[in-house]
Amino acid sequence: MLPAEGRRRVQIEGISPEIDGGRFPIKRTVGEEVRVEVDIFADGHDVVNGVVQYRPETSYEWSEVLLTPIVNDRWQASFTVSELGRYVYTVLAWVDHFISWRRGIAKKIAAGQDVSVDILIGAQFVEEASDRATGNDSVQLKTWAATLRSIQQEDAVILEQKILSPDLLALMNKYPDRKYATTYDKELAIVVDRERASFSTWYELFPRSCGEPGKHGTFKDAQARLPYIADLGFDVLYLPPIHPIGFQFRKGKNNTTTPEPDDVGVPWGIGSEAGGHKAIHPDLGNITDFEEFVAKAADYGMEIALDLAYQCSPDHPYVKEHPEWFLHRPDGTIQYAENPPKKYQDIYPINFETEDWQNLWEELKSVVLFWIDKGVKIFRVDNPHTKAFPFWEWMIGEVKRDYPHVLFLAEAFTRPKVMYRLAKVGFSQSYTYFTWHNTKWQLTTYFEELTSYPAYEIFRPNVWPNTPDILHEYLQHGGRPAFMIRLALAATLAANYGIYGPAYEVCENRPVKEGSEEYLNSEKYQIREWDLDSPYTIKHLIKQVNKIRREHQALQSNKSLKFHNTSNEQIICYSKQTDNFSDVIIVVVNLDPYNTQSGVVSLQLHLLGLNPYQSYQVHDLLTDAYYTWGEHNYVELNPFVMPAHILKVNPIR
Numbered sequence: 001m002l003p004a005e006g007r008r009r010v011q012i013e014g015i016s017p018e019i020d021g022g023r024f025p026i027k028r029t030v031g032e033e034v035r036v037e038v039d040i041f042a043d044g045h046d047v048v049n050g051v052v053q054y055r056p057e058t059s060y061e062w063s064e065v066l067l068t069p070i071v072n073d074r075w076q077a078s079f080t081v082s083e084l085g086r087y088v089y090t091v092l093a094w095v096d097h098f099i100s101w102r103r104g105i106a107k108k109i110a111a112g113q114d115v116s117v118d119i120l121i122g123a124q125f126v127e128e129a130s131d132r133a134t135g136n137d138s139v140q141l142k143t144w145a146a147t148l149r150s151i152q153q154e155d156a157v158i159l160e161q162k163i164l165s166p167d168l169l170a171l172m173n174k175y176p177d178r179k180y181a182t183t184y185d186k187e188l189a190i191v192v193d194r195e196r197a198s199f200s201t202w203y204e205l206f207p208r209s210c211g212e213p214g215k216h217g218t219f220k221d222a223q224a225r226l227p228y229i230a231d232l233g234f235d236v237l238y239l240p241p242i243h244p245i246g247f248q249f250r251k252g253k254n255n256t257t258t259p260e261p262d263d264v265g266v267p268w269g270i271g272s273e274a275g276g277h278k279a280i281h282p283d284l285g286n287i288t289d290f291e292e293f294v295a296k297a298a299d300y301g302m303e304i305a306l307d308l309a310y311q312c313s314p315d316h317p318y319v320k321e322h323p324e325w326f327l328h329r330p331d332g333t334i335q336y337a338e339n340p341p342k343k344y345q346d347i348y349p350i351n352f353e354t355e356d357w358q359n360l361w362e363e364l365k366s367v368v369l370f371w372i373d374k375g376v377k378i379f380r381v382d383n384p385h386t387k388a389f390p391f392w393e394w395m396i397g398e399v400k401r402d403y404p405h406v407l408f409l410a411e412a413f414t415r416p417k418v419m420y421r422l423a424k425v426g427f428s429q430s431y432t433y434f435t436w437h438n439t440k441w442q443l444t445t446y447f448e449e450l451t452s453y454p455a456y457e458i459f460r461p462n463v464w465p466n467t468p469d470i471l472h473e474y475l476q477h478g479g480r481p482a483f484m485i486r487l488a489l490a491a492t493l494a495a496n497y498g499i500y501g502p503a504y505e506v507c508e509n510r511p512v513k514e515g516s517e518e519y520l521n522s523e524k525y526q527i528r529e530w531d532l533d534s535p536y537t538i539k540h541l542i543k544q545v546n547k548i549r550r551e552h553q554a555l556q557s558n559k560s561l562k563f564h565n566t567s568n569e570q571i572i573c574y575s576k577q578t579d580n581f582s583d584v585i586i587v588v589v590n591l592d593p594y595n596t597q598s599g600v601v602s603l604q605l606h607l608l609g610l611n612p613y614q615s616y617q618v619h620d621l622l623t624d625a626y627y628t629w630g631e632h633n634y635v636e637l638n639p640f641v642m643p644a645h646i647l648k649v650n651p652i653r
């Protein structure tokens, strides 16, 4: 069968970014640039030309930006996304007969050949363009066509001046002949989020631990903690589930399955007679208290992130009202949830293969809409990898269509492909393996992967040195210096990071038993009191580091992250900078929490916009010291004093 149009000679291939053949969108935040690269070429020697077309998905009008050649038939163009929501982009390319003609005639003139017929051909192209143009441009092009026709072969100077005039070229570029243009056969999507998606500083807090000693804390008590958390410089306050907690199979302190009558249970064991995912734990307060809490947090510049844990305690109303949403075993019981080797005896997982999946999906979506209505704009999603991918793609897509400012953080610690897929189906941010990566090699290779194509386009890392589930042995054994080191790394390697506090700032390091990553007397199972004024706390460092992040744009994105050589395996060095080098930050960290380490860091100065033959000044934003640096620099860091340098580069002009 003949193609509908066989005269489209340009081939378009190798477009980037394009995720899985265009199946998934890339991610950007408002005001960010999208750089598109593509191979375009045609048969023969004709010159090709092309544009990247882009538009918000809801608009019918394309904007265009001209592609420029890089090398070897590879072209590039960049554009900026300025609105929240989804955009699409594609490529259009054509054989440019005018530019091909111009290039050919230039060579012939240079070789002194007769170009009288070529001039007439060019005039014809210009005339045709005048028909495509309107207004003054059309008049000008007609004049140009007449001028060309009047040129005599003998007028060598005029010949060159007129035919090769940049003004004529600019005018012709406005009206190319795209009759036989090739359009890339896909429109590729972009999800454009608000800035907090790419730069955020999280603090995880159990509100029930904010009360008077020995009493269950309320939202009102937690409200009193807001100035402290805001003062430390956090802008997202994440609360573990705030719903009623079940009684059947409730867990006791330290994850025992034999609770005392006064044990408070685990917040993730959601649902009791008092309600399910749309209810508030009666001991925390009521919906009005919650809304007040959200508003107060906003007054302190913080957003509340709510935990979205789609699972039910055996007492959850869904278990009675929708038994079909759970998988019943032949004996009629429901298997409790697991994330091997962890056992969650107090919760039932939802069965995403239920016959009634449409109603289930709608109900789960309604949970999100319910809390959006109460002022929540960020959801930290518990264990998303244990729920079906099609559900997430649908639910997040639906929610973001109407509420494009809403963000979802995927709390999945699982296989890399699964984690990336969750990001592709819509999660705005993702937890990472940072918590377990402590060596220079691990950190370098992992962050190089996260900041390279294609991960960079889809996966926004949110790194946590600790969580209520993970007290890494590095923190267990490394003492206060270990907490300082991991904080400095998290806050500077990734634009999104968080800590589980106050356990972090008070350097809580006792595991439930040797070899376990679980905390002793974990706040997941009991109310805890924390000494926020202990002399051991690292809150001053946290405050300082968060201030540095806010004041330095270089640290608010991951895209420029580059690692530099160091002569000592215990010392890691990396840099970040803004596109125009207005803000350049070099970070050096001693990874050894036990010993002073020293060595030489060798910087790739061209990556930092610095002249390799000139020294420059660095200002340590942690200690306020100044040093004069060059390409190779000696460093010495005592982890008991300050295990890191965060250096602002001041070029000497």
Ligand SMILES: O=P(O)(O)O[C@H]1O[C@H](CO)[C@@H](O[C@H]2O[C@H](CO)[C@@H](O)[C@H](O)[C@H]2O)[C@H](O)[C@H]1O
Residues within 6 Å of the ligand: 251, 255, 266, 267, 268, 269, 270, 309, 311, 339, 342, 343, 344, 345, 346, 347, 382, 383, 411, 412, 413, 468, 469, 524
């Ligand atoms: O499975 P993950 O390591 O990703 O952990 C997340 O989900 C767990 C289940 O929701 C949650 O576990 C906690 O709640 C369970 C249900 O109440 C309880 O059985 C577990 O003992 C408790 O750790 C975990 O905190 C969350 O981060």
